[in-house]
Amino acid sequence: MRVRVLVRLKPGILDVQGAAVQRALAGLGFSDARELRVGKLIEVDVDAAGAEQARARVDEMCRRLLANTILEDYTIEPEPAERLAPPGAVR
């Protein structure tokens, strides 16, 4: 079952990388880009009987490795159908 995880810095934690990216956008003329923060997208396929079991399994992966819970929050969602490769496609 394919799942996607979004890992983000917790609110209130200074994101210097986000600030630098925001400044770069401003330099390109996007002065309306505000509060830019950079996170991580992790996609994974796990063994699970259903969506709840998949979520629980990936939640444990997040707590144990994928996210540093001192600094980061995470959300888990099923992989949207349109991102799945069409049948026969080479990955």
Next chain:
Amino acid sequence: MRFGVVVFPGTWSDCDFHYVVSEVVKQPVKYVWHRDRNLADLDCVILPGGFSYGDYLRAGAVAGRSPVVEALPAFLAGGGLVLGSCNGFQILCEAGLLPGALMRNECLQYRCQSTSLLVENAETPFTRALRPGQVLTMPISHGEGKYHADPDTLRTLRQHNRVVFRYATPDGQITRAANPNGSVDNIAGIVNEEGTVLGLMPHPERAAESAMGGTDGLQIFYSLLGSLVEDGTFLKR
């Protein structure tokens, strides 16, 4: 005192530590591959600097879950000591052996420079040869050395005197300008509750010979040897 220098894929400062311990401090030292859980014949395990696993996911994240790191709690319970420098400090925080986390330098620059470190705690096995208020010179070389911890953790660290080194001016003043990476409270190095694990971002192994610019890093090793010599066992805090 028998030292083990852990090597992960991507570790960088293992040879420097091995050389210093063997040729300068003149103590038995061996390399420990990260898959090796057997630490029984060692007194002090060193986690050196570098880019273990390419800093993939987060610096120290993967190494912090490797077999040798999983073996550290038992090693510590048996009287062992652990010294983590740079990536080693990151690994110790990722493994939960030290509180807090290391983040990207606030200035966004990779800082490779000499720093002055104010000694805050001279009662740990790693700092017994020093005195509080003493200022050491040691180089740093990192892009992710900004120490972060929540207010409760910081309070605990302060109350229990667990901050060991802070970035300072050469005459010991704690200033923003002296802080190369934005670490909270200018924290450069901390110990665990028992005082048996030291994590610091600077590189003591690169301040161990005059030809390299200074020998202040040796004080950590001499403190360790002093801890051993005093009564045949390790002096506990």
